[in-house]
Every structure is written in C-alpha cells, then in structure tokens.
Amino acid sequence: xxxxIRASLAALLLIASTGCSVIYSxxxxxxxxxxxxxxxxxxxxxxxxxxxxxxxxxxxxxLLSFSEVTSTPDRLATSMYMQAGACAEAKANxxxxxxxxxxxxxxxxxxxxxxxxxxxxxxxxxxxxxxxYKHLVAEFGEPGEACPDxxxxxxxxxxxxxxxxxxxVMSDVRGQGEVGVPKDIAMKSVRGTQCLDAExxxxxxxxxxxxxxxxxxxxxxxxxxxxxxxxxxxxxAGDAGVRLAQAIEVVIADGSGNEERLRDAIxxxxxxxxxxxxxxxxxxxxxxxxxxxxxxSDRLWTEGTGSRTPIGGLGTFWxxxxxxxxxxxxxxxxxx
Numbered sequence: 001x002x003x004x005i006r007a008s009l010a011a012l013l014l015i016a017s018t019g020c021s022v023i024y025s026x027x028x029x030x031x032x033x034x035x036x037x038x039x040x041x042x043x044x045x046x047x048x049x050x051x052x053x054x055x056x057x058x059x060x061x062x063l064l065s066f067s068e069v070t071s072t073p074d075r076l077a078t079s080m081y082m083q084a085g086a087c088a089e090a091k092a093n094x095x096x097x098x099x100x101x102x103x104x105x106x107x108x109x110x111x112x113x114x115x116x117x118x119x120x121x122x123x124x125x126x127x128x129x130x131x132x133y134k135h136l137v138a139e140f141g142e143p144g145e146a147c148p149d150x151x152x153x154x155x156x157x158x159x160x161x162x163x164x165x166x167x168x169v170m171s172d173v174r175g176q177g178e179v180g181v182p183k184d185i186a187m188k189s190v191r192g193t194q195c196l197d198a199e200x201x202x203x204x205x206x207x208x209x210x211x212x213x214x215x216x217x218x219x220x221x222x223x224x225x226x227x228x229x230x231x232x233x234x235x236x237a238g239d240a241g242v243r244l245a246q247a248i249e250v251v252i253a254d255g256s257g258n259e260e261r262l263r264d265a266i267x268x269x270x271x272x273x274x275x276x277x278x279x280x281x282x283x284x285x286x287x288x289x290x291x292x293x294x295x296x297s298d299r300l301w302t303e304g305t306g307s308r309t310p311i312g313g314l315g316t317f318w319x320x321x322x323x324x325x326x327x328x329x330x331x332x333x334x335x336x
Contacts, residue, residue, distance in 0.1 A: 029066075035063060036075065040079060044283065045280060045284070047283055053083070053086075078157050081132030082132040082164040085127075085132060085164065086125070092124075092171075092174070093299075096114075097308060098118075099118060101302065101306060101307075119174065122175035127179050129167045133165035137161075140154070143195075144189075144191040147195035155196055155200075158196070163189070165186070166189045190208050193208050203236030208248065210229035213226035214230065231268075234269075237289075241277055241278045242282045243273070243289040244286075247289040247292040250265045266315055294314055305318050
C-alpha cells in the first residue's frame with residue numbers, strides 16, 4: 001500500500017515539475033501557428049507602417065523566446081526580422097536628413113552626431129536583417145546552389161529571406177561593417193532568386209539580378225541591357241501593385257550617380273501608385289517600397305532645398321519647370 005502511495009506521489013511531483021514546460025511548449029506552438037497563419041497575413045494587408053514596426057519589434061523576442069521550450073519558427077522569424085530591419089533602416093534615413101540639415105546650417109557638432117546616430121541605426125538594421133537571413137538558411141538551406149523544394153507559401157518566405165540577405169550586406173556597408181555581415185551573402189541571395197518566377201513575385205527576382213548586372217556589367221549576358229531589365233521589372237511590379245522592384249531600381253539608380261535616371265525612376269513610381277492600387281494581400285510591402293523611394297526623394301529635396309519632399313510632391317523636384325514656364329519656352333521657340 002505504502003509503495004503505491006509513494007509511487008503516486010512521485011508521479012504527481014514529476015507531473016508538477018514538467019507541467020509548466022508542457023504548457024509553455026503547447027502555448028509556443030499555438031503562438032507560432034497563429035502568428036504565421038493569421039497575424040502576419042493581417043499585417044501584410046494593413047497600411048500603417050509604424051504599427052507594423054511596433055508589432056515586429058515587440059513580438060519578435062516574445063515569439064522567439066518559446067524556442068527555449070519548443071522548435072524555432074524559422075519561417076516566421078525570417079519575416080519578423082526583415083520587417084524589424086526595415087524599421088531601423090527608416091530611422092537611419094531620418095538621421096541622414098538631420099545630418100544634411102545640420103551640415104547646411106554649419107552646425108558641425110550636430111551634423112557629426114547625426115551621422116554617428118545614422119551609422120548605429122544602419123548597424124542595427126544589418127544585425128536584424130542578417131538574423132532574418134540566417135533563419136532562412138536554417139529553414140531551407142543556403143541559397144545559391146540547388147533550389148529547395150518550395151510550395152507557393154514557402155516561396156514567399158524564401159523571397160523575403162533573400163531580400164533580407166541583400167539588405168543586410170547593404171546596411172552593414174552603411175554602418176561601417178560594424179556587424180560583419182559576409183559580403184558573399186549578396187550574391188548568394190541573388191542566385192537564390194533563380195528559384196522563383198519573376199512574374200509571380202512582382203518582378204523582384206528579375207530586379208535583383210539586373211541590379212547586380214548594373215554594378216558588374218561584364219557579368220550580364222550578351223545583348224542584355226541591365227537598366228532595361230530593371231525598368232521591365234518595375235513595369236511588372238507596377239502591374240502587380242507590389243512595387244518592391246521599383247524600390248530596387250531607385251536604390252540602384254541612386255548609387256549609379258546618374259541623377260536623370262534616378263529622377264525618371266522616382267517619377268515612374270509616383271505615376272504608378274496613382275494609376276494602380278496596391279495589391280490588397282500585400283499592401284504593406286507596397287507601402288514599404290514607396291517609403292523607401294520617398295526616403296531617396298527626401299534626401300534629394302533636402303540637399304536641394306533644406307527640407308524634405310513636400311506633401312503630395314513625390315515624383316516632382318524643386319527645379320521642375322512649371323506649366324507656365326514650359327509654355328513660355330515654347331512661345332519663345334515659335335517666335336524665333
């Protein structure tokens with residue numbers, strides 16, 4: 001009898017000592033499923049970037065803490081870290097504008113401090129984006145070699161992870177290499193896009209590949225114009241209402257030093273968002289693309305005028321001729 005009681009007590013103690021772990025594990029699995037199946041698709045449909053940033057920055061550590069008692073949600077983490085990285089990058093761009101304003105005002109101390117703040121935020125962005133890429137590798141394997149077996153849902157996370165890898169390299173360069181993101185991740189990410197159909201995924205695979213060709217034209221196939229490839233990818237993006245490829249074109253044009261090409265890409269994007277609504281399922285990604293292009297426009301405007309793009313002024317520039325001026329020019333020509 002006493003042996004039976006002792007055995008029962010031992011069993012109760014074992015259940016008590018392990019019960020919390022079981023509960024946490026079950027809760028973690030539920031949180032993963034809910035976040036991937038409902039929370040993230042909901043956020044992708046919204047149009048409020050600050051709220052998306054608040055969610056990704058707050059929820060990422062909470063969700064990943066469950067990996068202590070259950071598996072790691074690598075697909076979900078890839079998306080969450082990419083979003084959080086974009087939020088840090090947006091803050092870095094704001095500090096870049098603060099630097100330009102301070103520099104124009106000859107406030108050297110403030111300009112220097114703003115530049116330091118900007119680099120620290122780019123390092124934070126790189127750290128988050130690199131983590132997103134590493135979760136991609138954990139889920140699907142290293143990109144750049146054979147394509148993994150992907151269904152359509154997997155392809156979405158694969159694409160986000162590849163973008164995160166490319167962004168991690170770019171952000172780390174802007175942050176003076178503080179994070180130490182391996183540079184070869186950029187090419188691995190680009191090669192990974194070969195596993196995706198450009199039309200299905202809004203022209204992004206084509207844009208990423210063309211971006212590399214613009215920087216290394218000797219690698220482009222014979223007879224292929226990388227800039228035309230970028231423009232074609234932007235057309236696909238505009239038709240799809242998910243304009244990430246247009247953001248890639250603007251960023252690459254910005255780095256090319258050709259301001260006429262850059263302004264043309266910004267103008268085409270501004271026209272696109274007026275004529276084609278955002279894809280309802282991926283509205284947030286489309287808005288993020290516009291915000292990235294607006295950041296470039298803001299820098300150009302701040303360099304030119306001391307303040308950012310006017311409200312409703314995306315696609316215009318401070319030195320554009322007014323319709324009256326253009327008419328006057330035509331009249332002058334007719335009078336010669």
